[in-house]
Amino acid sequence: MLSTMQDVPLTVARILTHGSTVHAGTTVATWNGASADRRSYAEVGARAAQLAHALRDELGVVGDERVATLMWNNAGHLEAYLAVPAMGAVLHTLNLRLPAHQLAFIVNHAADRVILVDATLLPLLAPVLPQLAPTLKHIVVAGQGDRAPLDGFAGTVHDYDELIAGRPTDYPWATDLDERTAAALCYTSGTTGDPKGVAYSHRSVYLHCLQVIAGDSFGLTARDIALPVVPMFHVNAWGIPHAAFMSGTGLLMPDRFLQPKPLAQMISSERPTVSAAVPTIWSGLLDELDHGAYDTSSLRMVVIGGSACPPSLMRAFEERHGIDVVHAWGMTETSPLGSFATVPPGLTPEQRWPYRITQGRFPATVEARLVGPDGTRMPHDGTAAGELEVRGPWIAGAYFGGAGQDPLRPEDKFSEDGWLRTGDVGTITADGYLTLTDRAKDVIKSGGEWISSVELENHLMAHPDVAEAAVVAVPDEKWGERPLATVVLRDGAAVEFTVLRDFLAERVAKWQLPERWTLLTEVPKTSVGKFDKKVIRRQHADGELDVTRLS
Amino acid sequence: MLSTMQDVPLTVARILTHGSTVHAGTTVATWNGASADRRSYAEVGARAAQLAHALRDELGVVGDERVATLMWNNAGHLEAYLAVPAMGAVLHTLNLRLPAHQLAFIVNHAADRVILVDATLLPLLAPVLPQLAPTLKHIVVAGQGDRAPLDGFAGTVHDYDELIAGRPTDYPWATDLDERTAAALCYTSGTTGDPKGVAYSHRSVYLHCLQVIAGDSFGLTARDIALPVVPMFHVNAWGIPHAAFMSGTGLLMPDRFLQPKPLAQMISSERPTVSAAVPTIWSGLLDELDHGAYDTSSLRMVVIGGSACPPSLMRAFEERHGIDVVHAWGMTETSPLGSFATVPPGLTPEQRWPYRITQGRFPATVEARLVGPDGTRMPHDGTAAGELEVRGPWIAGAYFGGAGQDPLRPEDKFSEDGWLRTGDVGTITADGYLTLTDRAKDVIKSGGEWISSVELENHLMAHPDVAEAAVVAVPDEKWGERPLATVVLRDGAAVEFTVLRDFLAERVAKWQLPERWTLLTEVPKTSVGKFDKKVIRRQHADGELDVTRLS
Incomplete structure (x- = not known):
């Protein structure tokens, strides 16, 4: 029996239209080293439309061609995040920490037609240029700076602001495409072998956003300001930019100012309520906060992922600065949420610690199982260990271009019944808390x-x-x-x-x-x-x- | 370009499995008049499996046949909410306030095979029996009470607990069905004409749950306890039962004790954090709270919908009992969320009032427009009025059985491009706040x-x-x-x-x-x-x- 509900697809275009109208007055603030440059969500929406017109009319981006970004976390990057998928093209975020040969590999593998690049990152792009395939036709430079590093580029170089200036501020966004088509592409930076691409769909991005704004994840509301310290080139900054546009949450973007002092300054003056970072950056910030006069009282939650956060660091933030540090687990293949270490009710602060230092619980949309050394399912009893496998609509089921083989491991990265083999080994308690102990390649199957x-x-x-x-x-x-x-x-x-x-x-x-x-x-x-x-x-x-x- | 994400459907089965395992220890407490009877989510999951086995093996429910419920808000109803859709059948909630001839109409129109009924509601079901079609084969009675009212029933009468006793506590749930198939059926109680059925899909129920747990809606977490005073026969109690199972939120079920005194007692002793009700019930509760010694400090939010809540009532709850009353708008055709009157940041309590008395803002997944008397779109400027039309994956696009005509209005209930015509007239501000002023049938098009x-x-x-x-x-x-x-x-x-x-x-x-x-x-x-x-x-x-x- 078919339902009588409307058949409306989940699209990035809907997120864009919603954020730039219902939350027109919300702002994205980009740190410039001394203060913040502000842009309203209405302006972001208008500039996203102008960017889409420029990409289509001037740069000839058609269908699902790939548009790459080599950018810091800033308002311009946010415009590309929204415009490129919403016009039906595919956003390819380039990891600026990749070695040159891997950067070239992923640009060529994705057949990127355009790269949007921050002027401050041109020195990083220049050495890659000679290795790029002729599929790359255009480089669009955002911000001021010396364009000389691009002199050898065979294609066309554009200035971002000049390129979009004067174009219409609305656009016939792709609101009715198949939600399973690709919206964004992100390559894993494997330690060996070539990077492998994960192509997120409009459906997976949208559902993941709904999880990011859920009460037991980031719980983003229109009264929050989110500071994504995690880079937008790394698993879409954990979904925060898109989710903020969905929930009308303000954004504070650190741009290239990821050092402890400017981070402390921007938190103090812009008063974000939520942040997300990896342990190393947050560890450096602690020392700065300990020794400076900063106001961090606005922060209700800092989510730490990427690798486990030392409990001593979590305690220090809580006891010395009143900041609640929450563990999360995820990976490029999982969009990335993942588990989230929220704590059961009714516990004292000390009773909460055993839960806080786990990797947390999975949301309903991510199904998890542990597979033991002989391939059987292990019980979720907090003791039996197994490789973590996950399933769900925002979990990868393959790699872009068909690569499913990890040269390090003879087994496929995906199980026969389609689950992702995470390569992480650990336990899950009866009440759903995950604790990871090993990488699967580091255990001996005896x-x-x-x-x-x-x-x-x-x-x-x-x-x-x-x-x-x-x-x-x-x-x-x-x-x-x-x-x-x-x-x-x-x-x-x-x-x-x-x-x-x-x-x-x-x-x-x-x-x-x-x-x-x-x-x-x-x-x-x-x-x-x-x-x-x-x-x-x-x-x-x-x-x-x-x-x-x-x- | 297709994405590389897994193609996993959104299903009620996933909600059931998640809630009964990851949140096994969460409890549903059903008020019995003096205290609460508790059942863990693990037990609810096990009993749901037993119910599914009984429905399939003993009562012969196959495929997408309809199983109706005529029940109060209680743990047994929750089991049916989960088991019936998760086994692939369709849950049909019967509105116990309908007149007998309309009850008979909807049972026959839906071709219900089974009715689950609370023993306390048998006197209400008895007069309907002679009008029921032979498609109804079974009546399953939950709880103790005189079965005599069913004496004339031609089919078979069962006792709920006896029926499910001893059956397996797990079940091969329908986790891989097409998410667009029907999960639940609810009829609108139109003031004229026959009731019209809305068939929610697994997709719409799941997406709607994700909205219920979003920060700017109910924001349900595993640390909340939700008290749905709105009946489970009325638009799925605003999605709270399914959403609670998704988020591990505890449930406090009022059963038939909807009078001010028992409501005040259960709030005082069971300490819910969130509730949802219609204004009339909440107005009666205010008087009871004003004159008794009750502790309502656990309640962080009470959502009021169905009709506008008088601001005086909102003020009284806030000033005299510290309870934040939040407006919401929705209808059977919208699942029902709908707009939610959360307030922008940085306002004083007095500045918040103009926002709080609106019907609120729409979430990203519900697109709204105003259509003026000549059929053109009206601006969202807070002044221009139009009929509210909405679009989205949890909004009805038709009625079950094909009825799309409202005898009161010659126009179709759905626009040519598929939007729902709500029949409500109002304005929307530039920052998205909806204010409803009239029913469309009460305006004169001059x-x-x-x-x-x-x-x-x-x-x-x-x-x-x-x-x-x-x-x-x-x-x-x-x-x-x-x-x-x-x-x-x-x-x-x-x-x-x-x-x-x-x-x-x-x-x-x-x-x-x-x-x-x-x-x-x-x-x-x-x-x-x-x-x-x-x-x-x-x-x-x-x-x-x-x-x-x-x-």
Whole structure:
């Protein structure tokens, strides 16, 4: 039996039209280093229309062609966020922290026709230009600055404000397209292999916005001002720009001023109520707030994601500055919300901590399950560990261009029944709280059980003679995989592997103890200083390691 | 370009599974007159599964057959709310205030196979039984009470608890159906003509839930307890039961105890944080709170809809009991949210009042426009009036069974481009606030302009010699329609029509002054005491009225 409801698609065009009319007077404030440049949502809507006309009439963007942005969080970027999907094209946000060859790869892979770039980022774009395919026809520069870095570009260079000036301030937005068509494209910055693109749909962006404004997520209202410190090139700044336009929430955009002092200044003077950031930035801000005279009383909530926030940092913000720091989990493939560590009612502040340090609970629209080492579902009892798999309308089911294979892992990134394999391992309690403990590639699958390499490493490094320890999975005929412990001893130390094994035996189950041990002079590291375990695995596979086998 | 997101439908089954697992420990408390009977969401989920098994295996409900409920707001009704749509059948909520012949009409029109009924409501169902079609096979009685009223029923009578006892507590819910299929059916209780059914889809219910939990609507979280005083047979209790299961919000169900004293008692002892009601019930509650010793400090918001709440009542609740009363607008055809009178930031309490007494702002998912007397769009300037038309994925685009004609109005209830004509007339400000002033059938369309009959009546009744006045539209060759003023004079009063016209002329524009006047001994009234203008229009059309025409 069909319903009698209207068949109206969920579109970015609706968000744009709603925000720029019903919330015409709400403002986006972009920090300029000393104060904020303001633009009303009505102006943003009018300029978005002008941008769409320019893209279509002047730059020839048709259908679902890709328009890229290499921009900070600012009002211009917000206009592109709205205009490009709302005209039916696809917004491709470029991660300005990618190395040049990866930037070139993703621009070419997406066949971007246009790049909108902040003038301050031209030095970053210039070295990429020679590697770009001729599909890129136009570069549009926003803001003042030297255009010389673009001299070698074969296409056309435009000034953003000149390009849109004088064009009509309304546009026949794509309000009736299929909500499953792509609205925005974001590539994951994998540590190995080429970046992989996730193409968000109008449907997924819209539903995700409804979650961002939900009471148990950011709960954005027309009385809030949101400060997205997380970059707009990174999973759409967790959906905050689009969600703010949906809910009439004011925006405070930090532009390139992401250092502790300007962040403290803009919070103090612009009085945002909500913010979102990664732990490293927020850790630097704490020190600034501790030593300066800033007013942070407007902030009701700061959401921290990307990686786990140290509880000490959460306590410090709460106790010294009255700021409630809330954990969230997500990834590019999950739009990104994800779980949100709100707390059950009726608890004392101390009773709240065990919930706050988890990754939180999933909303109804994200279904979660744990899959154990033998592929079966693990119970949600807070103890049984499994790889986290998620399902839902704002969760990726494939990669743009068909890439579904992670070179690091032989299994597909997606299960046979279409769930996303997150690569994260952890537990879920009976009341839905997620705690992540390992990356899946760091656990050893031994005879239908999982051994946490991170746990073994932490125990080994607690031994006084051990400087560093890395544990990796190696193939084993009987058990499938078994742990190989590689150890770097402290200067002058000498200790038998049997002693280290006995040390571990007091701390972990017997079946988890490594039989294979190797001494290293140094653990191989990635460019950002993390243990590079794939190098160890390859060295072992190539027979380059001197392995002692204990019986 | 297709997105890479998973194609996961929005379903009631997902709400059910989420609420009964992630929020397993949340409780629904049903008032029993003295205290509350509690059931956890895990138990509700398990009993919903048992109910689904019983409906399918024992009562033979297949596919999208209709299962009706004639129940108060209680835990059993919540189980039906979840189980029936989640198994793929359609929940038909029966309005227990309908007259018997209309109840029979809607049960037969929907071809209900089963009715779930509270034992306390059997006396209401009994007189309907002889009129029911043989499509109704089963009556399931919830709770204790005399079954004798059902003696004449030709089908089978079951006891709810006995029926579900011992059945499996999980069920293969319909998680992958087309989200546009019907989930629930609710008939509008039109004052004339047969009731018309609105069939909500899984998609519309789900999206509407996401709006109910949004920060600028109810903002429901897992730390809230919601008290839906609005009945579950009336537009799904404004979506609160489903939304509570989505957000893990506790529920306090009043069952049949809707009188001021038990309401005050249950608020005092169960400490709900949010409630929703119509003005009449809340007005009675005020008096009880004023004179008793009740603790209402838990309530952060009470949403009032159905009809406008007198500002004096809003002030009284705020000033005497610290309860924030918020206006909302909606109707059966709009799921029902609708606009919500949240207030812009930065205002003093007195500055907030002009916003609070409006019908509020629309969320992004409900698009609104005003259509003037000549069919053109009116500006949103707070002055120009038009009929409110709305569009969106949780707005009806037709009626169940194809009825799209309102016998009261020759025009279709839906515009040519598919918008719902609400039948409400009002204005919208530039910043989106809706104020409703008239029903469309009460305005007179005169030469491309609208004349408000309500306004003329209010002015006439302010004249000391006038007891009652009703103004209706009558056909006019030159202007299309013109006002006919019908007047009942006070006992002993004698006044010329010209005097009344001059009285009006000081208060409204000249072109709005009625030429046609009639004296009545009494204005015809409906069964609930409202002016029955269609009787006057028919009397005029039939030449039964003695009309004086002023030049």
